[in-house]
Amino acid sequence: MITKLTGGRIYDPAHGIDGEIHDIYVRDGRIVDAPVDGKINDEVDLRGKVVMAGAIDMHTHIGGGKINIARTMLPEDHAADVVARTELMRSGCGHAAPSTLTAGYRYAEMGYTAGFEPAILPINARQAHMEMGDTPIIDKGGYAMLGSDDYLLRMMAANNDQEAINNYVAWIINHTQAIGIKVVNPGGINAFKFNQRKLDLDEKNKYYNVSPREILMRLARAVKELGVPHPLHVHGCNLGVPGNLGTTLDTMEGIEGLPMHMTHIQFHSYGTEGDFKFSSGAAEIAESINRNKNITVDVGQILFGQTVTASGDTMRQFAGSPHAHPNKYVCMDIECDAGCGVVPFKYKDQSYVNALQWMIGLETFLMVDDPWRIFLTTDHPNGAPFTSYPHLIKLLMDKSFRNDTLSTLHPEAQKASHLATLDREYTLYDIAIMTRAGAAKLVGLADRGHLGVGGAADITVYTDNPDREKMFSKPDYVFKDGTMVVKDGDLINVTWGTTHVVKPEYDSSVEVELKKYFDRYHTQKMGNFKMSDDEIVDDGRGSLTVQPLHKGGKV
Amino acid sequence: MTESSEAKIWHEIASPFCGIASDDLTIKVEGNTVTVEENGDAVTKKGFETPITDLQPRINGEQVSLEQAVNHAAELLTQSKQPVIGGLATDVNGLRAAMALADKSRATVDSMDSDSAFRNILVLQDTGWMVTTLTEVRNRVDLLVVVGSDIEVDYPRFFERMVWNKESMFDQDIASRQVVYLGKAPSGDASTSPAGKKAQVLTCDDADLPEVVSVLRALVNGKQIQAEQVGGIAVADLAKLAEQLKQAAYSVITWASGSMTFDHAETSIQVLCEMIKELNAETRSNGLPLGGKDGSTSVYNVSSWQSGFPMRTSFNRGFPDYDPYLSDSKKMLANGEVDVLVWVSSFNVSRTPPESTTPTVVIGRSGMTFNQEPEVFIPVGVPGIDHAGRTFRGDSSVAVPLRKLRDSGLPSTFDVLSAIELAMPN
Structure with missing residues (x-):
């Protein structure tokens, strides 16, 4: 069964293709060469259409304990966006913390074919994967959170060698079914349990005498040496604190050239200048990113309206809880592993701080030169729900729209930003890099994010429209693994995507100490902590895709 | 159905019958007959051994x-x-x-x-809470306050596994842990330390618990209380408990909403949860809602x-x-x-x-x-x-x-x- 997609204008940055017209052939869910005998079974006319690979959200909170707390605690937010059952789709709810089923449908309807949960607490991995297992159509995966877990901090306090740390990190990736490692407020979630209320880059955890900088070095090295393609994913110190800019610069410069991904950098780019003692640090941050080629970032753009912030950063979420809107929040210490904080929040365009946050995010997008090293996120749902991506794309691609919006915001904030002077407009090729080719490369997905022969047939087709929000809201077609799942913006098929993982090798002797640790201190046995491959496959709907490691990594 | 009479022994089996889901059970299976061989209790034995x-x-x-x-x-x-x-x-x-x-x-x-679960969910949805989990309790708790619940009935191994465990990974002196019951008295000795230290018990009727927890919260916040007694408990004893909570490095306040069957118990749970948030201005304190059987x-x-x-x-x-x-x-x-x-x-x-x-x-x-x-x-x-x-x-x-x-x-x-x-x- 060969399907020919005829005559589309192709944007495939992985192969340097920028708007060339050519045909694509699809067989058994993969992109294939044109058949030698010319025989095709089906043809879709894409003449005049814009064709890209399916989009990949490399940082979106779609599964796990904290987002499920957000769902449970926000009935009033769901009430305005309940979704009825159809012949094809289950009912559910949307907006800030959508139900898993609705999240999958809506991602697909927007042309997204993969999403990665960035903060899987190892102890909560089973829940995260069960929720993602109930998220239809898109592929998924996640980054396991380390850095505040007592096991790592004990190893570091005991001055264990890097090899031992590498073994532990590989073991965690394997048994939480992850594709990367994330660190959140390095050591800070742990320090909060000892009643420390802030932890700067060189401050020590008062029990372990270990600093965030040391944790970052150990984990960044482990990820590199194991050959895990996704660089260490870092939610830095001091999220949201005015003046955190200096720490962020120090974090990026201080990693000694190791690959590192700084996530939702917007929340870490604040100065203390001006009457409000809150200013944009985007220019200095962008300059540092441009200079340090080992660094990648996603923005964590905020957009105005009601949302909910859900983070592993208990320390900073507790500090932010007085700003909760509506006035309720959850903070949790979790299993000597990590923690979480869930704080509903409303970003207001007439708030000086929120307006400037909006500008800082956009300044960062526009001042980082290389679209292969910056990624389009709202840190869903923390900056805004993922359904606002088409609006964000329009802000990036359309300068007059951007400046018109800017002119309506808090006037003092407008004066504090030089966003209006930035002329750059993202091109379709830039968007394809940021949301497809670059994202696949960053996450380590060898067969996704591109339209070359052998790649998965995850393909999104748009009608070119100068209103980029309209264009990116409703693709003409979305193909997932070769199956047409969306036609004219509407879902026509529900399929189930795979779970992407990596399987770096570890020395099985690592389990000797781990077993003792679980037996002595935990309330769960090591054997029950480990998630088996079968649990992902579950009742047959799920599947695992093991992505290749970088050279030097051992599978 | 297997007719095999050969026994099979399973280790590290988790119990789905009780909310703490102990997963260290040893289970013997012969044909369809299941026996809990090690680490069983009244709840898990009934759960596993009820015949087909x-x-x-x-x-x-x-x-x-x-x-x-x-x-x-x-x-x-x-x-x-x-x-x-x-x-x-x-x-x-x-x-x-x-x-x-x-x-x-x-x-x-x-x-x-649901009746039990909603006493907690309504609080979560209205004001939220700060809570912790079992492994944190096992390693960190220095003061455990049990409110309105006789927890050893439904969670027989809670104290053995979470409070009187042998060691904490933070070198805490386990014997120094304090346990206080507020409301119901414990029906057994599970809360007594291995060295024989009994829990402090401040009893009151369920109907008085809303008032008692409100006074405790007021005392934590430094408010003056005119009354000398509330629900039969001396305010001086509650003031001492408030002081213990403020002095503790990691207090845990636990309740089993299933045993809080008085009208609108969710409002008492809410008062406790707001008090916990207030304690966290200076020190660490967390709730532990027990449920989930x-x-x-x-x-x-x-x-x-x-x-x-x-x-x-x-x-x-x-x-x-x-x-x-x-x-x-x-x-x-x-x-x-x-x-x-x-x-x-x-x-x-x-x-x-x-x-x-x-x-x-x-x-x-x-x-x-x-x-x-x-x-x-x-x-x-x-x-x-x-x-x-x-x-x-x-x-x-x-x-x-x-x-x-x-x-x-x-x-x-x-x-x-x-x-x-x-x-x-x-």
Whole structure:
């Protein structure tokens, strides 16, 4: 069964293709060469259409304990966006913390074919994967959170060698079914349990005498040496604190050239200048990113309206809880592993701080030169729900729209930003890099994010429209693994995507100490902590895709 | 069904019957006979050792095939205008199937432990809370306050595993841990330390607990109290407890909402949770809501991720419609609002549906007996004995894997509910 997609204008940055017209052939869910005998079974006319690979959200909170707390605690937010059952789709709810089923449908309807949960607490991995297992159509995966877990901090306090740390990190990736490692407020979630209320880059955890900088070095090295393609994913110190800019610069410069991904950098780019003692640090941050080629970032753009912030950063979420809107929040210490904080929040365009946050995010997008090293996120749902991506794309691609919006915001904030002077407009090729080719490369997905022969047939087709929000809201077609799942913006098929993982090798002797640790201190046995491959496959709907490691990594 | 008489021993087995989901059980299986060999307690022994009786489904008391029973249940749901899928004591996959069936049949979902669960969920939805989990308690607690609950009845191993464990990874002197009961007194000695130190007990009637916790919160906040006694407790004793809470490095306040059966207990839980937030201005303190027996923590988790809302959600209008009062299935049944009840109870044979004249389908653990024979009874296996599965611990962060220990041939709740869904016309 060969399907020919005829005559589309192709944007495939992985192969340097920028708007060339050519045909694509699809067989058994993969992109294939044109058949030698010319025989095709089906043809879709894409003449005049814009064709890209399916989009990949490399940082979106779609599964796990904290987002499920957000769902449970926000009935009033769901009430305005309940979704009825159809012949094809289950009912559910949307907006800030959508139900898993609705999240999958809506991602697909927007042309997204993969999403990665960035903060899987190892102890909560089973829940995260069960929720993602109930998220239809898109592929998924996640980054396991380390850095505040007592096991790592004990190893570091005991001055264990890097090899031992590498073994532990590989073991965690394997048994939480992850594709990367994330660190959140390095050591800070742990320090909060000892009643420390802030932890700067060189401050020590008062029990372990270990600093965030040391944790970052150990984990960044482990990820590199194991050959895990996704660089260490870092939610830095001091999220949201005015003046955190200096720490962020120090974090990026201080990693000694190791690959590192700084996530939702917007929340870490604040100065203390001006009457409000809150200013944009985007220019200095962008300059540092441009200079340090080992660094990648996603923005964590905020957009105005009601949302909910859900983070592993208990320390900073507790500090932010007085700003909760509506006035309720959850903070949790979790299993000597990590923690979480869930704080509903409303970003207001007439708030000086929120307006400037909006500008800082956009300044960062526009001042980082290389679209292969910056990624389009709202840190869903923390900056805004993922359904606002088409609006964000329009802000990036359309300068007059951007400046018109800017002119309506808090006037003092407008004066504090030089966003209006930035002329750059993202091109379709830039968007394809940021949301497809670059994202696949960053996450380590060898067969996704591109339209070359052998790649998965995850393909999104748009009608070119100068209103980029309209264009990116409703693709003409979305193909997932070769199956047409969306036609004219509407879902026509529900399929189930795979779970992407990596399987770096570890020395099985690592389990000797781990077993003792679980037996002595935990309330769960090591054997029950480990998630088996079968649990992902579950009742047959799920599947695992093991992505290749970088050279030097051992599978 | 295996006839083998050779015993098989299983280690590190998790119990889905109690909210702390201890997973260090050693279990012996001979044929269909299951025995807890090590680390059992009253709850887990009953849970694992209850024998299988029925293997055959029944319609109005007559034995039928599984297919006949499934078709009959599907027909009832197809004709129904306001069905309820209640009970919901099962594993995650059973709950996934229940949610899918509820969506298709426009049913209301509710759990047999909703009254207890909502005392917490209403607080979560109104003001939120700061809470911790079992491993944190085991390693960090220096002051445990047990409010309004005699927790060792439903959680027999709580103290052994979380308070009087041998060691803490932070070099804490375990013997120095303090335990205070506020409200109910403990019925046994589980809370007494290995060296014989007994818990401090400040008793009051349930009816006085709202007042007592309000005074405690006021004292934590430095307010002057004119009264000398509240609910029979000396205010001076409460002031001492307030001071202990402020001095503690990691206090934990625990309650089992299932035992707080007085009216609007959620408001007392809310007062405690707000007090905990206030304590965290200076030191660390956390709540530990104890619950989750027979899979009840799994219910609100699965319901929330699939629909956005916890149980007591109706799909009657084609979309999730959450109302913790109107969709209380007990009230709905009593008011004659339900025309078909599907009762799911795959853990505990004594948890049968409430008596009513409503046509009832029971998807129940084999061995269940009824005062009132349901229209349809489909005996199912137990998650964690007859089939693999997963269940959430009461603290919600940990989902434990459940193993298949024997081959009884009984279908799972997932199998049966999925078959009913499939048998219904689109």
